[in-house]
Each structure stands twice: as C-alpha cells, then as structure tokens.
Amino acid sequence: MEILLYRVDGRLLHGQVVVSCVRNYHPTEIVVANDEAAQDEFQRTLLEFAAPPNIRLYILKVEETAQYILEEKLDRAIVVVKNPQDMLRLIEKGVNINEVNIGGMYHEPNKKQYAKALFVDDSDILTMQKFKEKGVRMYYQMAFQDPKEDVWHLLKIRK
Amino acid sequence: MVNIIIACHGDAASGMLSAAEMICGKQRDITVLSLQPGMSAEQFGQLIKDAVSQFGVNDEALVITDFMGGTPSNQALRQLLRKQNVEIVTGLNLPMLLEAIFSKNEKTARDVAKCCVNAGIDGVADLKTSVRKRKFSINE
Numbered sequence: 001m002e003i004l005l006y007r008v009d010g011r012l013l014h015g016q017v018v019v020s021c022v023r024n025y026h027p028t029e030i031v032v033a034n035d036e037a038a039q040d041e042f043q044r045t046l047l048e049f050a051a052p053p054n055i056r057l058y059i060l061k062v063e064e065t066a067q068y069i070l071e072e073k074l075d076r077a078i079v080v081v082k083n084p085q086d087m088l089r090l091i092e093k094g095v096n097i098n099e100v101n102i103g104g105m106y107h108e109p110n111k112k113q114y115a116k117a118l119f120v121d122d123s124d125i126l127t128m129q130k131f132k133e134k135g136v137r138m139y140y141q142m143a144f145q146d147p148k149e150d151v152w153h154l155l156k157i158r159k
Numbered sequence: 160m161v162n163i164i165i166a167c168h169g170d171a172a173s174g175m176l177s178a179a180e181m182i183c184g185k186q187r188d189i190t191v192l193s194l195q196p197g198m199s200a201e202q203f204g205q206l207i208k209d210a211v212s213q214f215g216v217n218d219e220a221l222v223i224t225d226f227m228g229g230t231p232s233n234q235a236l237r238q239l240l241r242k243q244n245v246e247i248v249t250g251l252n253l254p255m256l257l258e259a260i261f262s263k264n265e266k267t268a269r270d271v272a273k274c275c276v277n278a279g280i281d282g283v284a285d286l287k288t289s290v291r292k293r294k295f296s297i298n299e
Contacts, residue, residue, distance in 0.1 A: 015182040023183075023261050049290050145184025 001072040006097050007080045008087055010106040010117075012037065013050040017103070020144040021078055022052055029056040029077040033065035033086060062086050066093035084127040091134060099137045102151055114154045117142050125155070161263040161271050162218060164210050166192040166203075166235055167225040167251060179256045186260060194231055204234040211238070211245060219268035221259060223275065224249045246272035254282025 004025040009017060012032055022030075030051060037043045038061045051057040060068065062081070068074055069090075081087050083105070091097055104117040111119035118140055128151065131138055139148040165172035172191040180186055190210050194203050207222070214220055222239065224232040224247065232249050239245045246268045248255070258278035262271045 019257055020183045045290065049293060143180070143182055143184040145186075 001069075001074050002076050003069065003074070003079055003097075004076055005078045005101055006087065006090075006099070007078065007101040007103045008082070008084050008105065009080050009103040010082055011104055012080055012082060013047050016143045017078070017080060018050055018052055022055065024144045025078060026076070027055060027078045028075040029058060031058040031060060031065055031068070031074065031077050031079045033060055033062050033079055033081045033090065035061045038064070062089045063093065066090050066095050069095050084124055084131070088127050088130055091131075091136060097136050099139070100131060102138055102140045103142055114156075115140060115149070118151070118154060120155065128152075128155075160188070160219070161259075161266070161268045162188050162190070162214055162220040163259050163263055164190045164192060164207070164220060164222045165224075165251065165256070166194070166207060166222055166231040168194045168229060168231065169196075171225050171251065175251060175253060175256055178253055179260060182257065183260055188263070189260075192231070194229075200230050200234055203230055204238055207234055207238045211242070218244065220245045221263070221268050221271050221275070222247045223251050223255065223259060225251050244268060248272050248275045248279075250276075250279050252279050252282055255279035 004027050005021060007017065007021070012034065013030070032047055037047060038059050044059050047059055048057060058068070065079065069079075081090070084100075084102070087097070087100055102118065105119050105124065106117060107113070107119050108121070111121045113119050128138060138151045140151050140154060141148045165176060170193060172193055176186065176189060176191055192203070192206050192210060211220055222235045222245065224235055226232065227249050232247070235247045239247060255275045255278050258275050259271060262274050266274065
C-alpha cells in the first residue's frame with residue numbers, strides 16, 4: 001500500500017486534483033476523507049461524478065479513512081481532506097504522515113489571505129503548529145506543476 | 160516534445176491557457192496567437208509562420224484553433240498544410256488543451272492531435288443527463 005499524496009483542499013475533488021494530481025501520481029484510488037460528505041447522498045453523487053473513471057473513489061469519514069490506512073486496505077491512493085484539522089485527526093489516529101500538501105484553503109469569514117488559495121485563521125495556525133511538533137512537513141502547492149512553497153514563509157511566522 | 164501553438168479570435172487562446180494553468184500550473188512551450196479585430200488574414204498568417212519558424216527543422220508542433228472556417232484555422236491551413244511535423248486541430252476547449260499539455264512530452268504530434276480530438280469530444284456532455292445515467296448505473 002502506498003499513500004501517494006495527503007492533500008488539504010477546501011474544494012475536495014476538482015480540476016487540480018482530478019486532472020493534475022491524477023495524471024502525475026497515477027493513483028488507483030482517491031479517498032475523500034470527510035464526515036459530512038460520507039453521510040450526504042447528494043454530495044456523494046457530485047463527488048462520484050467529479051472523479052475520473054477507472055479510478056476507485058472512496059468517500060469515507062475521517063475515522064474510517066484512518067482505519068483503512070492502518071489496515072492497509074488501499075493500493076496506491078491519494079487522500080484528500082477539506083481542512084488541516086481533519087488531517088490532524090488522521091495523524092492523531094495513528095496514521096503516519098510525513099508530508100502534507102496544502103492545496104487549497106479558501107475564503108471563509110475571519111480568515112486572512114496569505115496566498116492565492118491560503119486563507120488561514122488562528123485555529124488553522126494552531127493545527128499547523130501541531131504538524132510541526134509532530135515532525136510533519138507541509139508545503140503549499142495548488143497545482144502539481146506549481147513550485148512547492150514553504151507555508152510558514154508565506155505566513156511570515158518565524159518559529 | 161511537441162510545441163503547442165494556440166491560435167484563436169480575440170483573447171480565447173490566452174484565456175483558455177490561463178484556465179489550464181489554474182489546473183496544471185504554469186506552462187512553458189505554449190505560444191498564444193490572438194487574432195485582433197483590425198488584423199488582416201495575411202497578418203495573422205504571418206504570425207503563424209513566425210511562430211512555427213522559431214522551432215527547429217526537426218521539432219514537432221501542434222496548432223490548436225478555435226473553430227473551422229475562421230481566420231485562425233484558415234491561415235493555419237494555408238501556412239502549414241504542406242509542412243511536415245506540424246499538425247492542426249480545431250474546436251479548442253479546456254479538456255482538449257489539458258490533453259495537449261499532458262501528452263506533448265510523451266507522444267508524436269500526430270498522436271497528440273488524435274488524443275486532443277478525442278479529449279475535446281469526450282469533454283462535451285449534458286451534465287444532468289450524464290449524472291442521471293451514472294447514478295442509475297451506480298445503483299444497479
């Protein structure tokens with residue numbers, strides 16, 4: 001089992017993931033790890049429709065995703081979560097993550113913008129600090145061929 | 160490696176490229192040719208000729224135009240019909256351009272052209288009908 005990419009993307013499945021990530025990583029599966037989507041039939045339909053054919057799509061709750069990974073039930077997968085908090089939940093459930101791709105954190109009230117798709121509030125910063133404490137690296141990269149950027153550099157917080 | 164030239168009316172080419180770059184990142188080796196309102200057909204033909212002449216004699220290129228019968232397509236045919244190593248495809252849409260971007264380093268110009276046509280066609284759909292069809296087959 002190989003998890004090819006752990007990505008934070010507020011839009012879950014969309015062009016950058018479905019076209020760019022898939023074409024470059026060649027996964028056999030995409031896992032959308034999101035509690036809400038897993039339980040909402042309408043969202044599931046839309047996600048299933050966005051996914052490329054020939055790639056197995058899993059829409060699971062965050063906790064189920066952790067189980068799938070720990071039990072090595074996947075083949076070559078890309079895992080997408082909506083926000084850094086859900087990524088942290090995976091890590092806290094015992095999933096070994098070396099590197100997180102911050103692919104898109106979009107506009108929300110009270111969030112400040114630090115890059116095209118990097119809108120961040122205090123809760124996000126706290127979460128990212130926990131990544132740091134646990135030795136999980138982070139990089140900002142929207143589309144696969146964009147340069148990888150250092151998130152802390154973008155946030156201009158020196159720690 | 161196949162060099163890509165997008166040749167369209169107005170800002171269609173640069174617009175489509177900016178959309179593609181949102182999805183696959185900044186691209187090199189893609190030339191944008193834009194037919195402006197005042198331009199003559201010959202002027203545009205010269206732009207195409209110049210764009211293609213920047214490549215080496217053995218380099219391959221693919222020209223993607225907006226639609227059949229328009230000046231960009233007509234001039235592309237005029238300049239390039241007999242030119243080896245250059246293919247021309249029309250009916251630019253985003254799936255087609257994305258296909259060109261992903262195939263250009265791995266295939267010959269002829270194959271990229273074929274894939275672009277298929278991708279362009281496959282990219283056109285009546286969404287609600289497609290969702291209903293897919294839903295139906297998922298629930299079976």
